Amino acid sequence: MAKRGIVLLNLGSPDSTEVKDVKKYLMQFLMDERVIDYPYILRLLLVGGIIAPFRAPKSAEAYKSVWTKEGSPLIVLTHHLQQALQARVEEPVEMAMRYGNPTMESAFDKLIEREPGLEEVIAIPLYPHYAMSSYETAVEHAKAVHKKKKYTFSLSFVKPFYNEPHYIHALTESIKPYLQQEYDQVLFSYHGLPQRHMKKADPTKSHCLKVENCCEVASPAHATCYRHQCWTTTQLLAANLNIPANKVGFSFQSRLGQEEWLKPYTALRLQELPKEGVKKLVILCPAFVSDCLETLEEIAMAGKESFLHSGGESFTVIPCLNVHPLWVQSLATWIKDFAEGRKEMILKEVL
Known part of the structure; x- marks a missing residue:
């Protein structure tokens, strides 16, 4: 049986509600060419000169209104999902954010530490629907990190699951x-x-x-x-x-x-x-x-x-699925199906 790991991919969040951290996050997020698909120079002028400086203070206040003692709701809830899924599957499960922390590279490295001789990784973008600015950029970023770091494990992705x-x-x-x-x-x-x-x-x-x-x-x-x-x-x-x-x-x-x-x-x-x-x-x-x-x-x-x-x-x-037992079971089912050779939910493989 192949040595396998799982990565849950989500959007990301600032490291804190401080304006400087929110601005840093907005720069990384909005400078993504799949989010604002303008030419680089125009995007830099727009994001760096207008959007991030003016939006950061307002966004910081918005984040403060939902921030928890544990931190960003998105990060905290994704971590809880990671823990809930880990309780249902044998494969090591890590989480990564497209922007901010924890990074894709850190998730891959943790899987290697937990599973020496790691042969394959299933990445699950937590986006039900396909969009260039969400699902696609998460997949392409994971592939780019995989290639840059010359990881030897194969990398597969779960498809958009809007009708699964x-x-x-x-x-x-x-x-x-x-x-x-x-x-x-x-x-x-x-x-x-x-x-x-x-x-x-x-x-x-x-x-x-x-x-x-x-x-x-x-x-x-x-x-x-x-x-x-x-x-x-x-x-x-x-x-x-x-x-x-x-x-x-x-x-x-x-x-x-x-x-x-x-x-x-x-x-x-x-x-x-x-x-x-x-x-x-x-x-x-x-x-x-x-x-x-x-x-x-x-x-x-x-x-x-x-x-x-x-x-x-x-x-x-109505709250999002978060850690609803049936949602966790859905993820576990896709992983089990993959392990048993049923790969209907798998989009592609990167060697």
Whole structure:
């Protein structure tokens, strides 16, 4: 049996809520060419000269509002997930962040220390949906570190799991308790993307945002189409939970800048919904498997305030999967399937 290790890949977080650490994190994150895909010099001027200096103090305050005694919620919850998964599998499990700490290199090195003679590593990007600025950059970064450090183990990646049955079942069961109450709408809020990212990721260059109801019309573009995959997750969950079609909402949050992003925008919908008769709202963020700044501050705090101020009466936020037992079991199942030769969830292998 091959000597194998597991790495959980997540986005990352500043080392602290100090402005200097937040600025450092924003520079690393936003200078990624797959996040802001402008030419390097333009990106440097925009991020280094405008976005990071002005955004860092505001972001630092936002992080302070959700920071825990243990540290960043995203880092802490990913660590808890690592521990929960480790309790279910024999392979050593480590975690790495695309930006900040712990690094990809440190995760690989820890696996080698724990498993001398390591032959293969399964990397699990904790992004259900494919996007250039999340799943793709995590995969490409892991591959680059693997190549640069000349590691001898093989490296495989779990596919985006937006429609994988175990994941959908885990998410369904985590949501059910929150739908026992009366509600006017369940809003599925996903992290947003610039529309140009959608067009750039479309291998056909003729489908995404060009064909009417493009997410519902079969196309090879769907393999890398973030919007289609978010729409599919929503449809599967709504069906599993028996949510009436007229009570299902779908939107995108976390817009940055003034260009066109995927619509509708969550921030605007939270202001509009009360005027449309939606007074009791249930909201969840399926693009995230771990609660973080975007779910805890942007939605649970700022979003709630906006909705109630606009005339809403109740605002219920459903937590991310975090360490839900069925979610942990999903990850363990994928690893077991790989070990037993069933590789449906594996995307590629890097030697």
